[in-house]
Amino acid sequence: MQPKITGYRQLNEAEAALMNEIKARGVELGELVQKLRGTEGLDQRWVSIGATDLQTGLMALTRGVAQPTTF
Template sequence: MMSDKPKITGYRQLTDADIDLMNQVKAKGQEMGELIDKLKSTDGLDQRWIATGATDIQKGLMCVTRGIAQPNSF
């Protein structure tokens, strides 16, 4: 296994495949963040819905990251 890597309290030891998946999620998050920034600076759009969508996207990314990491604590 990967016992030479430091353990994060409350999390199982991540495999290289897990880390790769998390990095893919983070890359998509960065991509979505850039799109949200573009939408925020576009006149004529309903910014309330843009903000709600941004929050929901952030929540979704956090959920899938937690699904990969599978923490054993609250």
């Protein structure tokens, strides 16, 4: 059995697979953001807003699967 993380329940195999898929998509999106940040002529303010919103969305998806019991 894996160690218990305070505020989190133990995930089953399907939930762990979903978490890993979310994390993999996060890596892909992070690479896209880096590409956009390196492209001249783009409005970097909006690129930054998009990056923050993507991070927020990924966090929400992760919390939706993990269902933490703490703030």
